[in-house]
Amino acid sequence: MPTAFRARRIITLAGERAAVSPGELDASLRSVDNAVLLEKDGVILGVEEYAVFRRRLSGAFSLHDLGPVCLAPALINAHCHLELSHLAGKTRLGEGFVPWLASLMPLARTVPGEEEAVSAALRCLKDSGVGHCADVESRLPGLICELALREWQGNAVYPFTHFLELIGFSPPPAAEGEDVEEALRAGDWFSPAAASLPVPASEHCALSGHALYSTAPEALQAAHAWCRRRGRVFSLHLAESPEEDECLRSGSGALRDLLRGFQPSPFPEWKGGPVDRAEHLGLLDAFTLAVHCVRLTPRDRRTLAERKSAVCLCPRSNAAIGVGRAKAREAAASGILLCLGTDGLCSTPDLDMQNEMAAARDMYSLSARAVLRLASINGAAALRLESLGSLEKGKAAVFSMLREEFARELFYSDSG
Ligand SMILES: [Zn+2]
Known part of the structure; x- marks a missing residue:
């Protein structure tokens, strides 16, 4: 049965490669608000908005609501x-x-x-x-x-x-x-x-x-x-x-x-x-x-x-x-x-x-x-860890939970 982790925001870094220039390091972060990370057998099936996920998914799944937290790659x-x-x-x-x-x-x-x-x-x-x-x-x-x-x-x-x-x-x-x-x-x-x-x-x-x-x-x-x-x-x-x-x-x-x-x-x-x-x-x-x-x-x-x-x-x-x-x-x-x-x-x-x-x-x-x-x-x-680094389909379902103050700072320049 798939498991869905719900969070206020999920930073995915989807589609990114390693950042090897100041521009790449500072680029805006790809993220999804009010999101779920869906996984089965340790592999990510997708990250999407919770509302979209609810409309789309039929069948059983187990939901873990993590609350108002910001998830990021491990x-x-x-x-x-x-x-x-x-x-x-x-x-x-x-x-x-x-x-x-x-x-x-x-x-x-x-x-x-x-x-x-x-x-x-x-x-x-x-x-x-x-x-x-x-x-x-x-x-x-x-x-x-x-x-x-x-x-x-x-x-x-x-x-x-x-x-x-x-x-x-x-x-x-x-x-x-x-x-x-x-x-x-x-x-x-x-x-x-x-x-x-x-x-x-x-x-x-x-x-x-x-x-x-x-x-x-x-x-x-x-x-x-x-x-x-x-x-x-x-x-x-x-x-x-x-x-x-x-x-x-x-x-x-x-x-x-x-x-x-x-x-x-x-x-x-x-x-x-x-x-x-x-x-x-x-x-x-x-x-x-x-x-x-x-x-x-x-x-x-x-x-x-x-x-x-x-x-x-x-x-x-x-x-x-x-x-x-x-x-x-x-x-x-x-x-x-x-x-x-x-x-x-x-x-x-x-x-x-x-x-x-x-x-x-x-x-x-x-x-x-x-x-x-x-x-x-x-x-x-x-470290040549191909299954880690980002949260997207096919990668390992391993994520971190960022502390509030740091998470806010990541998006500060986008809003202000
Ligand atoms: Zn050392």
Whole structure:
């Protein structure tokens, strides 16, 4: 039997593609007032005015009147670290990247009670309208999968991309051209838990490299190739801090000092910035999601746009750590596909995606419409989630409920 969800307004973004220019980001929103979203078996049959729906539909259906609310496509959190949820309030913030990382490193391990912290974090994500979360994981993918399936029970689509993270400089996971999967299963690079994720999570796994300064280049290349072969997204932290630049350029500095025992010696110098380095390694293409990109030169922006790599912005995390603010407007004007992520509780106050959207609007001076698109249709495009991003016939029946104040702002310039 079909189910009809009735709401005061439904923003559909129907027929839209990812917005990759300021004009596309700010365009008027397609929406239907006093509307219903009709779905069957998790698939949207249509979105239309309630009056039209009543006249047209014969036969049984179940009606859920959600009241005077504004529905929008499911929100997509494109970067998170749920397994660091127990570090909320325990890391050094506001002093820059290296003090933060130094405070995090000894704490990023299994501790009693972390399941509760992950559960609470998942609930916050879900309550804020997140229908899909791209989560970077190395220790707890099995647990996160289990808890996510419980929290999003009955969801029309699997709610996670599990980015299994490669970190370290031990020999690369496989010889060139070989499959990383064997090494993954052998547990050299991932915990055994990561290699035995239950279905359907295993179909929703991708690989991420931690960063250029913390993961062997051969491993990054192998992981990128593994993802590309399977049509999956490869992710890495990129251009987040000045210390990252310094470490790559000179093989010295505070980040190098912190990671001296972990990195190879000497650390190979690279006469360019992180984006140049990623480009040189062949890591930038339409399968790559670069996270943070706080420090992009005009040339970096051109490179990312030309390569059609997506960029995930994490404004509150960058502000909390004290690494500065991404130039989101310039990135949008360059034609980069931008999306939005909360990052983990080790660097952000909560995983509420609507709080992240409000912060992105304020910190980047973007319109409410632009950040809604970053957090929905663009996130879906960046993560290659074809059934999400808009509410229209044939897409998954997964939606978010926007908070009143934000919803009003989306239509403010239309009425006034
Ligand atoms: Zn991160």
